[in-house]
Amino acid sequence: MRQQGKKKATIYDLSVLSGCSASTVSAVLNGTWRKRRIKESTAELIQNLAEQHQYTANLQARGLRNSRSGLVGLLLPVHDNRYFSSMAQTFEAQVRSHGKCPIVVSASRDPQEELATVETLIAYSIDELFIAGATDPDSVHTLCEAAGIRHINIDLPGTKAPSVISDNYQGARMLTEAIVRRFDAADQLRPQELFLFGGRNDHASRERIRGFRDIKMELLGADDDACIQPTGYSPNMTQRAFEAFYEREGKLPRGLFINSSINFEGLLRFMAQHPHETFADIVVGCYDYDPFASFLPFPVIMIRQDSESMLAKAFELIEESRPVVEIHLIQPELVHPRTALMGPLDSIRDIDR
Amino acid sequence: MRQQGKKKATIYDLSVLSGCSASTVSAVLNGTWRKRRIKESTAELIQNLAEQHQYTANLQARGLRNSRSGLVGLLLPVHDNRYFSSMAQTFEAQVRSHGKCPIVVSASRDPQEELATVETLIAYSIDELFIAGATDPDSVHTLCEAAGIRHINIDLPGTKAPSVISDNYQGARMLTEAIVRRFDAADQLRPQELFLFGGRNDHASRERIRGFRDIKMELLGADDDACIQPTGYSPNMTQRAFEAFYEREGKLPRGLFINSSINFEGLLRFMAQHPHETFADIVVGCYDYDPFASFLPFPVIMIRQDSESMLAKAFELIEESRPVVEIHLIQPELVHPRTALMGPLDSIRDIDR
């Protein structure tokens, strides 16, 4: 009974086979047949035929007709980073559980590409869009608005659509404090030994820097501008910043606040160039959690952003008819060195053995 | 001139505005207007109108008409893992450079879900499908075949469609040899000190195990079945295997071949439960590269699979009209401890700072 290489069956094929009209077939197969007072026996007949011929609806046709597609989009800056890829993982699961089809795309943190990508998604009539880590959420908002597409910001807030983001200020405070406390009274960290590397001029970085500086002031009593080294979200730029520092000072700062795991990769590149001893007494705090990073040869304190809760909240908000443009903060979690947390992969069953 | 919250402009709107027929508008906007001998001035008129009204084609309608969608799919087992997420990243770039729209989905290594997901993709009339790490590539093939969709296997081979995979056998040989050579003559590794953990009964695991055993035989002269511990692709199962071993032997094997970075996370979980000293003299080889893992406190030798080349080859093959069902092997790369390689993120420009 398999369609062998032929075209896929359509409602018209089933219409002929069943002797019913196409609209009847359609109604039966999309579940509206009771409303349309189709006889139960007719429905069964058609359902059987559909199964035999492996009918599946052409979703483009359906989408065209309804001007909805069943697609739900997630726009990411990048894929290959544990924070965003685990967000993608939980996003998929959540969308599937709502009976929709998840579609995840990345736009490289490039405003132009963000807009182009979103236009494409809109052209496919996606139903909803989750905008994560966009550099320019408000422009994206404008596009969605014009197309009547529900959307929400995640991770980086916008001013025109509801946003769900990490509490970067609190997270940074926790992280900075944890770094400081990691040193015992004997060799207490001095203010000029605690640096922040990475990030750019976006909301998340600003908040993290603010938290970092506030705690530095509170605990160490000083907060020098020179201790803030924003390098963008680029491993290489971050590496250069470390190299420059090292060349100048002959060592690394003892306390390092790294703005994201992407910037942390800059430190890795630096590490590859320098012997173990260089890192003998440093303490690193990283905003983002990566299981492998947590076990590096020096203490690495990490912040795990709760993307599961962020997405859950976002799903809740996006369903609302009259969205209130406000920012919802989700508390991140401090992760002590040498900690292997569970992740979305753990909810996947692994059968065979 | 913005459409304010209105519906999106269609060719019919532009048809009215321009005084031309819809078919003329269509031809102008999809670039076929020269073939259709449309006057240059007419084309310009329509193009201007399109721009003013922010026209973008409804891709569902276009897709319905051509029974193609411009979508190219990548089916992954999971997202949140460096190997697959970096594959997703390069996939996106490559698809975009071909003027198509990438769509990446994961199916949790669950055969049922793989099929369901692919059916959905087919229902959206995707044009091509890259099947990465599928547990059951041949069933996926059957679906694609029936729908007339070009497809190719990556990472795990099938028997019915062309496949591009890592040379897992060679990679495992290189990796195993590197582990052995890491110990100097003084305290040479003995056969029963070199174990393999992770993987299941899939092609990749089998090949890696074969390479591992062959080298063990060649270099150490023995190859005990007990040294192979397949635990599936689950961090927790892997952790348990380590715990069990440790409980039995009071230590870890000095040489560890870990089948994938997912299994490596099982070792991390084990590490979290045990003090540093437990890992004082072990050497780990991991099939998969993760930059952070490369810098752990013990030597970690890794294999970087060349997903860029794999995808490039796959793109090349998928264009061919008469696909030859054969397996193309791509050589992976041995990565020495403390190495931070560049990745797809490095080709992203980071402007602002």
Next chain:
DNA sequence: CTTTTTTGCACAATCGATGGTGCAAATAAT
């Protein structure tokens, strides 16, 4: 000034599914 050729475009069918409307036949009410 005809006839032929070229130019420029409009018409209409089509892709597959949906849902409002209408109308016979079956059943119930009187």
Next chain:
DNA sequence: ATTATTTGCACCATCGATTGTGCAAAAAAG
């Protein structure tokens, strides 16, 4: 037996873009 209801389904326009075909008007050829 006649009228009123209900049941069961067919018909057809519609979503937006594409494309084969046809036909006037303009230009070229004779």
